[in-house]
Amino acid sequence: MISTDVIVIGAGPVGLFAVHQLGIIGLKAEIIDNLNKVGGQCSELYPDKPIYDIPGIPKCTGETLTENLMEQIEPFGSKIHLNERVQEVVKEGTKWKVTTSKQKIFNTSAIIIAGGVGSFEPRKFSLKDSENFEGKSIFYSVKDKSFFENKDICIFGGGDSALDWSIELSKKSKVTLVHRRDEFRGANKSIEIVNKLKKDGKIQVETPYQLESIEGKDKIKSVMIKNEDGKNKKIKADILLGFFGLIMQLGPIANWGLGMDKKTIAVNTENFETNQKGIFAVGDICSYPGKLKLILSGFHETALAARGCFKYARPNEKYRFEFTTTSKSIKKRLGVKNDKQE
């Protein structure tokens, strides 16, 4: 069991900045995120796109913002637990017990939920049968390439993942690429390569088609694809790969007894506490009148939520308002030795 002052759920931009706001007031935090990297939507959905509305930073990409936030929280040495989803949150005495999908258990005085719109999961085939084959002959990512050798593979999707994997897997397998329209939205270079492979007969490309049905009992034998005019085609396949991007699923957060308003958690705007004492919600996941789903709003929310955590983590102390420019104790926490201008 790991004991800490505050658990931050979600390592998106807002969760990362929460660690900073907790750190400067002297609270220890640990962060948990379901993804294999930090940055939330910024690094998962738009790493290369510039953001123009971060105060004081005229332009920076999602990736740069994430890197800068990581640098900003480095002095606090907070542990980041990736690839773990928080499953359960239960009150134990005056503390909270937090359990992850890897059965890691935390004991904490307060919790800040910065879960965005939930955890990212691949969008799946809409066909009901597809669930039965998932993990056996239907996949939404390629982990071990060797598994996909010498097979008949049908790849669905029109973005970079679909194109890149079609190119890669066609070296050792027979690949059919299926997309719902004639245009692909991936990088021009990949589209060119796919067109060339198609011309050379190394890849079969079927557009505008979508999956209609799957044939086979324990194993997939073939699939039927259909176009908008109702024309069907049968494609021999033993493996299907779907690359339809990511969807955010709220997941376990809905079961923690918090006041949910559709997919968001209702909070007060004084300190962003939820209906449960000691649990705060900030960033995209919280809702209150006038809420804007912006990074800058999330940052503001963490400043107040962190102060809200103070009374649970240090019940016998009084929080004192200080500036980072002038407070000795904050500078000590930041590891600043000498900040005199040279």
Place this chain on the structure above:
Amino acid sequence: MAKITYIENNKEEHVVEVPNGNTVMEGAVQNNIPGIDADCGGAMACATCHIYVDEKWYDKIKKKEDGEEDMIDMAFEPNKFSRLSCQITVSDDLDGLIVRMPSKQS
């Protein structure tokens, strides 16, 4: 102002008046009509406000701008009448519009 009919996947119909300048997505969300999630709040970043525009109406609506078709690739069961409802702005011309929701958004 336009009267818009939203038809859920279970055939339930909701007819509401939506003020000009609002989006078709907002018309649903503000009237608590189920079937449109709109996770990103209308920023064309989630495809969970996906609808099928009635055949007779499809060509009367302003064409898709850059990026909408790409986003529709990620929608649940898209077809040739698919649109993102957050990208359709309501005006008097849309009075009588009929849209249908997919069986789910994600």
